[in-house]
Amino acid sequence: MSNNNPKNSMMQIRNALTQSAEQLNQLMQADFPDQTHDALAEQLESLSKLHNKIDALQTSQKNIANRLGKEIRNASKQIEAFISVENYFNTGNLPSVSSESHAWPISPDLSLFLIEMLESEHYDLIIEFGSGYSTLLIARVLQQQLLRSPDKPQPYQIAFEHLEHYHEKTRKQLELHQLHDKVNVIHTPLKKWKSEDDNVYPYYSCVSALRKVKKTLGSSPRKILVLVDGPPGSTGKHARYPALPIINSIFPQQAIDYVLDDYIREDEKEITKLWLEYLERHSRKVSVQERKLEKDVCVIRVDAAA
Numbered sequence: 001m002s003n004n005n006p007k008n009s010m011m012q013i014r015n016a017l018t019q020s021a022e023q024l025n026q027l028m029q030a031d032f033p034d035q036t037h038d039a040l041a042e043q044l045e046s047l048s049k050l051h052n053k054i055d056a057l058q059t060s061q062k063n064i065a066n067r068l069g070k071e072i073r074n075a076s077k078q079i080e081a082f083i084s085v086e087n088y089f090n091t092g093n094l095p096s097v098s099s100e101s102h103a104w105p106i107s108p109d110l111s112l113f114l115i116e117m118l119e120s121e122h123y124d125l126i127i128e129f130g131s132g133y134s135t136l137l138i139a140r141v142l143q144q145q146l147l148r149s150p151d152k153p154q155p156y157q158i159a160f161e162h163l164e165h166y167h168e169k170t171r172k173q174l175e176l177h178q179l180h181d182k183v184n185v186i187h188t189p190l191k192k193w194k195s196e197d198d199n200v201y202p203y204y205s206c207v208s209a210l211r212k213v214k215k216t217l218g219s220s221p222r223k224i225l226v227l228v229d230g231p232p233g234s235t236g237k238h239a240r241y242p243a244l245p246i247i248n249s250i251f252p253q254q255a256i257d258y259v260l261d262d263y264i265r266e267d268e269k270e271i272t273k274l275w276l277e278y279l280e281r282h283s284r285k286v287s288v289q290e291r292k293l294e295k296d297v298c299v300i301r302v303d304a305a306a
Helices: 006-028 034-091 108-120 133-148 164-176 207-216 243-250 266-281
Strands: 125-129 156-161 183-187 190-194 200-204 223-228 255-261 286-291 297-302
Touching (some): 006 034, 108 133, 108 223, 108 255, 133 156, 133 164, 133 183, 156 164, 183 207, 223 243, 243 255, 255 266
Parallel strands (some): 125 156
Antiparallel strands (some): 190 200
């Protein structure tokens, strides 16, 4: 099957040139007449010049890709801002996006995926690790559902944020949309958490708050949605691993859907494997779904305990 990827084609040419240069170098060591050695040296010099041209082309290609990327991001930002402004004048609703940087801290396709989950399932409790646009998005979806079905019980929504700046930013966005009393956004600095195998992770100090939620809800929630979008990978290896063991320890009988963002990263794939091993040790029945979104997402559905 042919490969039309320019980057791959360029690499294939470069590899072929390297191989040819190695063969010429080997021939140069052989006992040939001076005239033959001179001809080989000329060929080797020509290959070296071609190598330099390939390197220059690759650099130029990379620069063009970077410029195009910036233009595309800027175009996306302008389109999103335009839609937000038009929506404001048409409906009076304040924009849900930020004018400071890229407007969608989570990708639009993940936003749509979350909306689909919230519309197709009835959750009694929604937990977020990491707050931001997703917190506002979920709150607005629940508000729409309440307007359609005012007699239907509403899920309890809670979000944990370890950075005070983002906690305040999320709180202000909820206030702008008059949803601040619908979501419990808690500033929870990262503290040491020890796993069953004695590994220590810095994670949200959320256990006490979650136990209070369980007590507040009275009878245990039948179904829970957990969005794992923090802490950032820079926190450490497998930074998001504690989410599932913590939730399972507090809600060991419930049906739970875990949504792990940034599944495009190797670290998140390793976390998923560790989660599945944990759930197997705890005899939980699960199913796994991978969705090809901008940054990919993995959904682990844990059935209610028998």
